[in-house]
Amino acid sequence: MTKRTTTATKKPVLAALDLPAPVQTTRLKRKQFASTGDVHIQGDAVITTQFIVGGDCLIDGDLEAEEVFCLGKLTVTGDIRVQSLYVGHALDAGGNIDVEYLIKTGCSADWMARMLELDQRKPAADGSSYMDILVHPAILKRYDHHDAFGGFGDIQALGYVACADLDCHGNVQLDDVLEVGEIQFVGGHLSAAAIHVAGDCNCQGELFSETDIQVEGALFAANLICQGNLDVASIHSQGDISTWGYLRATGEVSSLRGEIHSGRWIATKGSVYAAKYIKSGESLVAEKGISCGADYGILAATSLPRSRWATHGFVSAASKPRLLLSGQFVEGKKLKHIDALEKKRETELDWEVPRRLKREMQPV
Known part of the structure; x- marks a missing residue:
């Protein structure tokens, strides 16, 4: 009797090397900023219009912008002063959070991409998805297989929170x-x-x-x-x-x-x-x-x-x-x-x- 052998089809495993290198910079001052991976800013971030991060974002200072979209965890050691704030995972602030309009946490990648109207753009020449414009596929895969550290959709601040509307899918804990x-x-x-x-x-x-x-x-x-x-x-x-x-x-x-x-x-x-x-x-x-x-x-x-x-x-x-x-x-x-x-x-x-x-x- 001959033993039948079949070639097993292995699913591609996403290696750590596939993850994009995080963006690291000192004080950031731009009209607009977008990154599909993780971001670490060692200083204040002052953005005139949109600040878009597909991964986690750590800012060792204050954050000022018109609109902020962070699909991962947003951590700011200082104050946050923006018009609208959308976060996928947790939001941590070492100071005050002052938002003119809406604070929303627990945002999905699909919701955030549609909010940015990325799905309305023309298809890419290389056939990539519109989602790749927001977040790197390796980062998106990381979100699928790992729980959010610190609580999904949580908001924590050592200062006060002021906004027009609040939509939080987790806990809210404030010292002020x-x-x-x-x-x-x-x-x-x-x-x-x-x-x-x-x-x-x-x-x-x-x-x-x-x-x-x-x-x-x-x-x-x-x-x-x-x-x-x-x-x-x-x-x-x-x-x-x-x-x-x-x-x-x-x-x-x-x-x-x-x-x-x-x-x-x-x-x-x-x-x-x-x-x-x-x-x-x-x-x-x-x-x-x-x-x-x-x-x-x-x-x-x-x-x-x-x-x-x-x-x-x-x-x-x-x-x-x-x-x-x-x-x-x-x-x-x-x-x-x-x-x-x-x-x-x-x-x-x-x-x-x-x-x-x-x-x-x-x-x-």
Whole structure:
């Protein structure tokens, strides 16, 4: 019997030598810059129009440009000042990130190429794909076989982040404040020293702030922890809503599977619902109704003596809520009454004093 032999067809293996040599330079100042591989700039980068990198980019300094497209990981040790910022993998900044329009992470190669309208160009004479204009094939292959180091789509900054719109497919972690026109999407957790959103906010993970959170539109988060005051138009959460200070809203406040806990008061023109407990250190006002889980309860005025319940620890709604465990029900109270009491407030909590002193010591 003769043994049949077949010639095995091996798939071509991409060798390390096939990778393009990274671009290394000192301070970069150009009208436009594009590279299909990795880039390392040992100084500031000042680009008048577009800054396009198909691989990873490391800048030991500041980055200024009109539009930035980085398919890999973008690391800037200084500040970032651009009009639009598009990143495929992670974004790290040692300073502030100041973007006039959109910050978007988690961009695919195909999306970025179409955004640059590379697919609209005439076919290359050598038959290469339009994708080769954006990223070297070896770099693209590297993305297919290796996970992004540091988290896919993450944003980290030691300073503040300011932009018109934010679309992040990973986590956002800031040491300073977040000032955004609208948070279209955050696929992970969001953490900042303070958060202000002029429009809506959509966070799929936990939303955490070391101080105040102000969202002028609707706020959605899986869980919410605010070590300050929480001021929103409306709020919907899958889990717990917790704030050290007050919770003020003009619309609905709901926790679908958790509890609502405010160190001070809760007040809204809409309704308040929690699947578990609703707790407030002072008053609780919901002009359209208050309801909690059937086997739980509503606890107001938990930080006040019973003698102050009628003036500062009352509960008010369209009708007296069931399962009211503490606090005194008073008819006819509205959000405007709580706002009036807040203006007359004189006492400060322990965590409020150092923050007030810090604000007063800041130069005008």
